[in-house]
Amino acid sequence: MIHASLKQLAAALTARRISSVELATLFLDRIERLNPKLNAFITVDRDKTLEMARAADALRAAGSGQVAPLNGIPLAHKDIFCTEGWLTTCGSKILSNFVSPYDAHVVAQLKLAGMVTLGKCNMDEFAMGSSNETSWFGPVKNPWNTALVPGGSSGGSAAAVAARLAPVATGTDTGGSIRQPAALCGLTGLKPTYGVVSRYGMIAFASSLDQAGPMARSAEDCALLLNAMAGFDARDSTSLERAAEDYARDLDKPLNGLRIGLPTEFFAEGMSADVRTAVEAALDEYRKLGAVTVEVSLPNSGLSVPAYYVIAPAEASSNLSRFDGVRYGYRAPEYGDLTDMYAKSRAQGFGAEVKRRILIGTYVLSHGYYDAYYLQAQKIRRLIANDFVEAFKHCDVIMGPTSPTVAFAFGAKSADPVQMYLSDIYTISTNLAGLPGMSIPCGLGAGGLPVGLQIVGNYFAEAQMLNVAHRFQQATDWHLRTAGLCE
Numbered sequence: 150m151i152h153a154s155l156k157q158l159a160a161a162l163t164a165r166r167i168s169s170v171e172l173a174t175l176f177l178d179r180i181e182r183l184n185p186k187l188n189a190f191i192t193v194d195r196d197k198t199l200e201m202a203r204a205a206d207a208l209r210a211a212g213s214g215q216v217a218p219l220n221g222i223p224l225a226h227k228d229i230f231c232t233e234g235w236l237t238t239c240g241s242k243i244l245s246n247f248v249s250p251y252d253a254h255v256v257a258q259l260k261l262a263g264m265v266t267l268g269k270c271n272m273d274e275f276a277m278g279s280s281n282e283t284s285w286f287g288p289v290k291n292p293w294n295t296a297l298v299p300g301g302s303s304g305g306s307a308a309a310v311a312a313r314l315a316p317v318a319t320g321t322d323t324g325g326s327i328r329q330p331a332a333l334c335g336l337t338g339l340k341p342t343y344g345v346v347s348r349y350g351m352i353a354f355a356s357s358l359d360q361a362g363p364m365a366r367s368a369e370d371c372a373l374l375l376n377a378m379a380g381f382d383a384r385d386s387t388s389l390e391r392a393a394e395d396y397a398r399d400l401d402k403p404l405n406g407l408r409i410g411l412p413t414e415f416f417a418e419g420m421s422a423d424v425r426t427a428v429e430a431a432l433d434e435y436r437k438l439g440a441v442t443v444e445v446s447l448p449n450s451g452l453s454v455p456a457y458y459v460i461a462p463a464e465a466s467s468n469l470s471r472f473d474g475v476r477y478g479y480r481a482p483e484y485g486d487l488t489d490m491y492a493k494s495r496a497q498g499f500g501a502e503v504k505r506r507i508l509i510g511t512y513v514l515s516h517g518y519y520d521a522y523y524l525q526a527q528k529i530r531r532l533i534a535n536d537f538v539e540a541f542k543h544c545d546v547i548m549g550p551t552s553p554t555v556a557f558a559f560g561a562k563s564a565d566p567v568q569m570y571l572s573d574i575y576t577i578s579t580n581l582a583g584l585p586g587m588s589i590p591c592g593l594g595a596g597g598l599p600v601g602l603q604i605v606g607n608y609f610a611e612a613q614m615l616n617v618a619h620r621f622q623q624a625t626d627w628h629l630r631t632a633g634l635c636e
């Protein structure tokens with residue numbers, strides 16, 4: 150059961166081979182046994198989970214076949230999503246006592262679909278990081294090798310799914326935080342087109358870049374979870390009003406004639422040899438499936454990391470100003486006047502990486518530097534988006550590595566923030582352009598660790614990307630390889 154796909158779980162529930170309560174118990178027991186080794190969950194609440202599972206079972210019993218396709222299936226939420234009645238920490242001390250009074254749109258949608266919350270997953274503090282080492286709740290371990298990082302910032306979600314502590318999970322991606330941990334943990338993850346999934350109740354990091362998406366073992370599972378996550382929501386002013394889509398509709402389409410663009414810049418130096426070998430073998434597989442590869446260019450992609458590290462901190466410095474110790478969250482126990490209370494609460498409540506971003510963000514937005522940094526970065530952002538528009542004239546999807554290396558050791562990059570920031574060198578440009586991107590397992594690299602292949606599609610091409618990923622997963626078994634802790 151722990152390896153079953155969403156479709157198989159739904160079939161088992163429909164046929165009454167298992168109840169939702171039994172299924173939730175199975176995963177809760179695994180969490181109890183394995184989470185101490187992984188630290189993938191910040192909060193687990195057996196009673197709340199079982200209550201939801203009982204409700205799903207009751208609905209099925211009453212509705213005789215009328216229930217939603219994912220009814221009764223458990224999932225885990227990244228702790229960036231507000232969940233009514235549950236602790237919602239965003240991986241930070243400053244929210245370590247925050248019980249959300251409402252549900253994020255995504256959480257509400259998945260509840261409506263009858264899904265059962267197993268718990269809240271660990272993450273880099275305020276989603277700032279690529280290794281899960283910035284969480285106030287301690288690092289998450291990679292289930293493939295617990296001496297290594299799971300990637301970040303959705304590393305708890307990735308570790309939970311990779312270790313089969315949950316069938317699927319939610320994640321968020323501002324610069325790569327769904328795709329990079331998916332790559333490092335051997336999962337399939339999708340960041341949708343900006344605006345497809347509502348950001349309401351998703352704690353804001355960089356609002357013009359943040360987007361939620363599914364993390365799962367297969368493209369098919371991602372499609373089914375995205376079906377339940379996506380949709381217009383008036384409470385998010387950037388949510389797009391579009392007709393509902395079935396993201397699974399094209400999964401089985403043949404790939405004959407598919408034009409895969411390979412950006413010169415992604416295949417220049419940068420990725421490690423083992424990643425290159427796996428990515429090239431995957432491209433050969435695609436050629437066997439009938440696709441053709443064409444060279445394309447994203448000439449400004451080298452500017453994506455510098456532009457991102459101006460824009461994202463700028464937005465973060467503004468978004469994080471709400472955490473002041475006054476209304477909710479952590480307040481310093483001792484302080485003088487009001488200003489001192491703000492200063493001490495923030496000084497004690499935020500970790501080093503978050504403070505670094507607030508300082509950079511405040512600096513680039515300040516009078517005298519705004520034009521030199523922030524405005525310049527916004528212009529680069531436009532150039533990067535235009536590069537993709539040009540590239541998509543010559544291809545249907547773009548492929549390349551997700552991450553330059555496989556999972557790395559704890560501490561390997563934490564002393565040098567720039568090294569850490571470069572973990573997202575292949576993923577960040579899609580966020581700046583607002584394009585959808587995904588990562589699928591495409592081989593094993595050094596140390597037998599998973600390698601991710603990145604697929605970038607045009608705006609609203611999620612169904613096509615899922616098709617491209619699914620056909621590969623029908624022909625190969627990389628996505629079925631499991632981490633050591635999966636027995």
Ligand code: GLN
Pocket residue numbers: 276277278279301302321322323324325326327354461570573
């Ligand atoms: N690693 C990047 C950062 O630290 C991206 C994080 C994310 O996508 N949330 O900002």
